[in-house]
Amino acid sequence: MQRISIAPMIDVTDRHFRYFTRLLTKKAMLYxxxxxxxxILHGDRKKLLDFSPLEKPITLQIAGSDPREIAEAIKIAENWDYDEINLNAGCPSDRVSGNDMGASLMAxxxxxxxxxxxARKVTKKPVTVKSRIGxxxxxxxxxxxxxxxxxQYEDLSHFVKTLKDRGTEHFIIHARIAILAGLSPKDNREIPPLHYEDVYRxxxxxxxxxxxxxxxIRxxxxxxxxxxxVDGVMIGRxxxxxAFLLSKVDALLPGDTLPSPTRREVIENFLPYVAQFGEDKRTAHHALKNTLGLFHERPGSRLWRQLVSSSLHPDMTAEEVLRKALRELPEEILDEWPVV
Structure with missing residues (x-):
């Protein structure tokens, strides 16, 4: 069974993002x-782990390097009923790798x-790993x-075989190497060349x-x-x-598919969510910022971004911002159907 996933991203794939994304795609795996x-062991677990059932299917991505500590964290997370558990062995951040987590684990x-x-001893949920090609x-x-x-490819093959021989069956592989020193996470997403052929191999x-x-993948x-x-595709930035790209992915996967939403329908369905924040402008703006790419490279994109940015305006709630957008944005773009 093929699948499409939305990559785990720091400061992006929070609860607000996942709720908004689920309005666009019902089938994609969220992280x-x-x-x-x-x-998880020492922090605010409710804040870290809570999610709405509407966000499912959803994967918890864990970073760490101590097998027992990670197992204990997964045992705690079992109370939240995530669909899968994923180990991060691909984050190139120096703060992460410097603490023997993320991409440094590939060594x-x-x-x-x-x-x-x-991890598999403490959960019946699928346990997967996300890495780089090197x-x-x-x-x-x-x-x-x-x-x-x-x-080298031989290094990646050895890494995969070692994990496979111990029971790992699902690998998510970013088709770039991670350079652990001298590059920011952003640069590590752009400077090392892509080698899709290594993942195919x-x-x-x-x-x-x-x-x-x-x-x-864009x-x-x-x-x-x-x-x-390959069996699956993970979409990142x-x-x-x-964002409207996600309205097209369900039609690419097997099984029954509901009609893809228009931008108007997405905005209308997001209205009740942002309305709950009322005068809490900081939270409302944080939720709305996830929608900035909804009109990417389409007429009305600039106006949309201006309106979303105005959600911090003292005279407008986030709900009022969305209603204004429905009045002022081009109708032909609001009602445009996704074409696969």
């Missing part, structure tokens, strides 16, 4: 932001295999390691695995092309930069 196992495949094995760990990974540059080498591809055409090679 939390990356949450560390330590935060320790046996440890990752142990983490995933311990890493450059220069000046970050300890010099005692045999190699700190793991950027993993699927050919391990045909029984569920392989999902991620990185630079159009329906590219989604279709990747689904001819395009999910909010071009």
């Amino acid at each position: 939390t932001e990356m949450i560390t196992s330590s935060a 320790y495949p046996d440890l990752v295999a142990e983490i995933l094995s311990e 890493i450059d760990g220069t000046n970050v990974l300890p010099e005692s390691l045999p190699r700190v540059m793991l950027d 993993i699927k050919k080498e391990f045909p029984d695995l569920f392989v999902e591809i991620n990185g630079g 159009t329906v055409e590219s989604i279709k092309r990747h689904l001819n090679q 395009a999910a909010y930069e071009d």
